[in-house]
Amino acid sequence: GAGVSQTPSNKVTEKGKYVELRCDPISGHTALYWYRQSLGQGPEFLIYFQGTGAADDSGLPNDRFFAVRPEGSVSTLKIQRTERGDSAVYLCASSLLGSASGANVLTFGAGSRLTVL
Amino acid sequence: RKEVEQDPGPFNVPEGATVAFNCTYSNSASQSFFWYRQDCRKEPKLLMSVYSSGNEDGRFTAQLNRASQYISLLIRDSKLSDSATYLCVVNPIGGTSYGKLTFGQGTILTVHP
Numbered sequence: 001g002a003g004v005s006q007t008p009s010n011k012v013t014e015k016g017k018y019v020e021l022r023c024d025p026i027s028g029h030t031a032l033y034w035y036r037q038s039l040g041q042g043p044e045f046l047i048y049f050q051g052t053g054a055a056d057d058s059g060l061p062n063d064r065f066f067a068v069r070p071e072g073s074v075s076t077l078k079i080q081r082t083e084r085g086d087s088a089v090y091l092c093a094s095s096l097l098g099s100a101s102g103a104n105v106l107t108f109g110a111g112s113r114l115t116v117l
Numbered sequence: 118r119k120e121v122e123q124d125p126g127p128f129n130v131p132e133g134a135t136v137a138f139n140c141t142y143s144n145s146a147s148q149s150f151f152w153y154r155q156d157c158r159k160e161p162k163l164l165m166s167v168y169s170s171g172n173e174d175g176r177f178t179a180q181l182n183r184a185s186q187y188i189s190l191l192i193r194d195s196k197l198s199d200s201a202t203y204l205c206v207v208n209p210i211g212g213t214s215y216g217k218l219t220f221g222q223g224t225i226l227t228v229h230p
């Protein structure tokens with residue numbers, strides 16, 4: 001597609017429920033990132049995929065969070081047993097690695113706003 | 118200490134003013150640097166990359182001081198449309214074409230008539 005697409009745009013759930021957030025990156029972008037942004041803060045890194053594999057998952061806060069990218073394109077961020085503190089905007093970004101400029105420029109999706117009641 | 122630190126502001130300036138934002142980073146091995154802009158309730162978008170020699174894009178000038186681990190953004194002749202949050206971004210791992218980017222907290226700018 002033309003840009004990074006994220007669904008749902010808004011998700012309201014109850015504490016303890018399971019949530020899946022989907023990201024469809026720009027076609028041909030090999031790298032895909034998940035960030036989380038709380039009010040008044042900058043985006044906080046969660047996980048980064050290079051192709052199908054998670055190259056760096058050091059930002060996942062605990063084992064309730066898991067992400068997959070089985071075919072190297074669409075990715076799903078999965079949150080188990082949601083807590084109120086998980087409420088945030090979850091941003092997905094993709095980039096074209098090895099670009100001529102050598103710079104890792106991220107293009108973000110509009111985000112999925114998660115509210116845990 | 119945070120990996121990337123910014124003054125959160127807010128900065129309130131009149132149209133036509135010049136305003137400067139500063140940012141410091143902790144990892145001396147960092148290789149690539151950026152400024153992103155984020156409008157209210159929107160996603161971050163790349164404003165400009167920051168190069169060692171400094172670079173300019175119209176009214177925007179970015180500077181990098183590797184010795185002090187310091188990045189700046191200067192906006193001249195501010196417009197109402199410049200009102201946004203400005204995010205300082207660093208690739209802390211090293212290398213220029215891969216790896217996570219680390220974002221600062223962001224600096225809020227409001228330009229008023």
